[in-house]
Amino acid sequence: MVVAFFCGPPVxxxxxxxxxxxxxxxxxxxxSVFGGFFLGAGxxxxxxxxxxxxxxxILAVYASKKTSLTLSDVILLLNILIFAVAAYVLSVETALYSILAYLSAAKTIDLIIDGIEEYTGVTIVSGRSDAIxxxxxxxxxxxxxxxSGKRGYGSRGELPQGIDIVFTVITRLELSRLTTEVxxxxxxxxxVMHSVKETRGGGVKKRPLH
Incomplete structure (x- = not known):
């Protein structure tokens, strides 16, 4: 069924x-799009x-702990299976709108669960690595x-001397401050910056969902 948040009956x-x-x-x-957004937010x-x-x-939480899939991935896959049956019983159009709603919901779930605490790994190569x-x-x-590392080939040619490379993991909200200070x-x-999907151990703490 298409999620219809904008035209619901009286309550x-x-x-x-x-x-x-x-x-x-x-x-x-x-x-479909905004209904999925509010559904995902809830x-x-x-x-x-x-x-x-x-x-x-409940199944999504369990599966996400046993596999590399996120909560939203599991929820989306389960609902696609349900909507595949709905496409056969009801209509393909209704099922497609419902899948679109859950695509929007899946992105919203990721934003709420991981967006605020999303971590970014940053590798910094600099001659002033100790100050950084x-x-x-x-x-x-x-x-x-x-x-420890070594510089390769660049605009200044080969630089064979060693150099210290700094790696850190910070939140997305701290990224702007880090780049400014560097x-x-x-x-x-x-x-070099890249998203960190999961962290274990060390000083990076993430509150578990359950």
């Missing part, structure tokens, strides 16, 4: 009065609080790993 409140929700749109595409907030809405989320390492540990309060120390520093 009876606890006081016995009828609360009427206005119909904002009849467009099925808008209903599921994501519930899971961040340690709860679930139905058996699908102190800035990360003392000013940002993050851990850093320093390992630029203050060494404007020629080379930075």
């Amino acid at each position: 009876i409140s606890n006081a016995g009065r009828v609360v009427t929700f206005p119909i904002l749109t009849q467009d099925k595409l808008l209903i 599921i994501g907030l519930a899971m961040r609080g340690g709860g679930v809405l139905d058996g699908t989320e 390492r102190r800035m990360i540990t003392e000013e940002l309060g993050r851990g850093a790993t320093v390992y 630029e203050k120390i060494d404007r020629q520093a080379f930075l």
Whole structure:
């Protein structure tokens, strides 16, 4: 069934009065996208609080711990299987709109569960690696790993001398501050950034969902 948050029926409140929700749109595409957004927001907030809405989320939490799939991936796959049956019983169009709604919901779940605490791994190659390492540990309060390396070929030719390379894991919200501070120390520093899907051990702590 297509998730229709914008054109729901009247709901009876606890006081016995009828609360009427206005119909904002009849467009099925808008209903699917934004309905999926609000659905994902509800599921994501519930899971961040340690709860679930139905058996699908319970299975998703269990499967995400046993596999490399995220919670939203498992929920989306389960619902695609359900909607495949709906396409046979009801109609292909209805099933496709429903899948679109859950695609939107899956992205919203990822944003709420992982977006705020999403970690980024940053590798910094600089001749002033010790100053950068102190800035990360003392000013940002993050851990850093320093390992030895050698420069390769660049615009200045081969540089055979060794160099210390700094690696750290920070949150997405701290990334802008890190790059600004590194630029203050060494404007020629080379930075490589990549998303970190999962971390274990060390000083990086992430609150478990369940």
